[in-house]
Amino acid sequence: DTAVSQTPKYLVTQMGNDKSIKCEQNLGHDTMYWYKQDSKKFLKIMFSYNNKELIINETVPNRFSPKSPDKAHLNLHINSLELGDSAVYFCASSHGQGRYGYTFGSGTRLTVV
């Protein structure tokens, strides 16, 4: 009965590869997000989707592209991976803009070698 699930949990890949991280929520939320947690433990918003529309796109490289086939899924695709992309990526969801809180997945640890 996992609320927000991400796969894979760990991803090790070489520079230059293209990879995807999948996220699904079964909470009936209408907004989903991707966060990046860097080594200093800051979580920074990358993308959010509401009803299949991109609401906000922070200053992330265009190598990163969110894909949402429906409101229960928000996948993250990354092209031409770089060493600096190594981090933990979290998916989250909420009702609307999250006044009553966000629900986060358990994270995907991406390591680029």
Add this chain to the structure above:
Amino acid sequence: DAKTTQPPSMDCAEGRAANLPCNHSTISGNEYVYWYRQIHSQGPQYIIHGLKNNETNEMASLIITEDRKSSTLILPHATLRDTAVYYCIVRVVNTGNQFYFGTGTSLTVIP
């Protein structure tokens, strides 16, 4: 969104109340105070939020000062499972605004 300041770390004895402070002196009138926590290797977990009044739920209590420039998260009876990093965030809830987690307070509950 307003900036928050939290102590980097705190200890608390098991069974005692854990009081985690947060300073948000630049908070504006329409910004809410939110608390999340992150247990090692897991995603952040929503705890509680409030605007002006004190709030309580099954996890914790939130005390907001009258001038709203600071708040305290209270875990009434800390357990070992409450060991985590606690984040205090202030944000406006409207279209397009998101929030950032800072460095938080690392709470260690000691047996």
